[in-house]
Amino acid sequence: MALKGHVFQTLKVPSSLYCLEACTHEPRCQSFDHVMGKDISELNNRTKEARPEDFISDVTKLYFKKPKNRKPEASGKKPKRGKHSRGFRSSVYDIIPGNNTFPSEKSYDYTYLYCSFCVDIDECTSGTHNCHSSLASCTNTAGSFSCTCNSPYRGDGKTCNLPSECQNYGRLNSHTRKITYSGSSSCDRGIGPGWFRFDRSAGTRMATSCPPTYTCNAAATGWLNGGHPTVADGQVSRQVCFHWSGNCCFWSTNIKVRNCGSYYVYYLNGTPGSTCSLRYCGTN
Helix, strand or coil: EEEEEEEEEEEEECCCHHHHHHCCCCCCCEEEEEECCEEEEEEEECCCCHHHHHHCCCCCCCEEEECCCCCCCCCCCCCCCCCCCCCCCCCCCCCCCCCCCCCCCCCCCCCCCCCCCCCCCCCCHHHHCCCCCCCCCEEEECEEEEEEEECCCCECCCCEECCCCHHHCCECCCCHHHCCCCCCCCCCCCCCCEEECCCCHHHECCCCCCCCCCCCCCEEEEECCCCCCCCCCCCCEEEEEEEECCCCEEEEEEEEEECCCCCEEEEECCCCCCCCCCEEEECC
């Protein structure tokens, strides 16, 4: 039996007795699972009583609850931190080599020194972490690990989701919006406000160089000045210029842009001025 999903530290130890003591003296530890045959103990920050839905059948593990009212040490003195003469070191206290017997509840004629033979397990490379399998990165830390969602995803690393603008947007997909289309009967004065994505016959993104006038079915053609952001850039501001009368930036407006990984989204809110002859142009 084992408690699933509440491990905050993984230890490699000679036996479960070592981590029984480690759990006893770790404030966060409420229980632990010992992996039989592998000398691995997983410290939990919850108990099966608190999370019965996470208490599962696992023939490879033994579940232990943190003992109550355990004394930290017989002498009542706090052991010194640091490195002793044999060179072993623990994250909290050192242990005297050779003195590896842990007495019963009724016997305290020993000086308790923390499990210094514990060896950190790299959960990231061993595959024992619970980070999202494809949308997050695992980083090993001393006795534990951390999960971080890969950009542009957001979350706790175990659950990762795209930003809202990458999920909720309007589509600009008319073939007349592409820079290869000639004409001048459309305009974007009433577009938005909202997030939009170019796709299908309109192209995959907004044009990034000055298109000729009277293309993408508009007299004044709009293009992104400054290039598209990378995924790591997050949400950025960019200038959109509109080509007219021999000037590639006769009119301009500022918009927001985000790289969603395999596509871009743009926050659009009409066009500058009152003339209905400006349009945002698409390309591949």
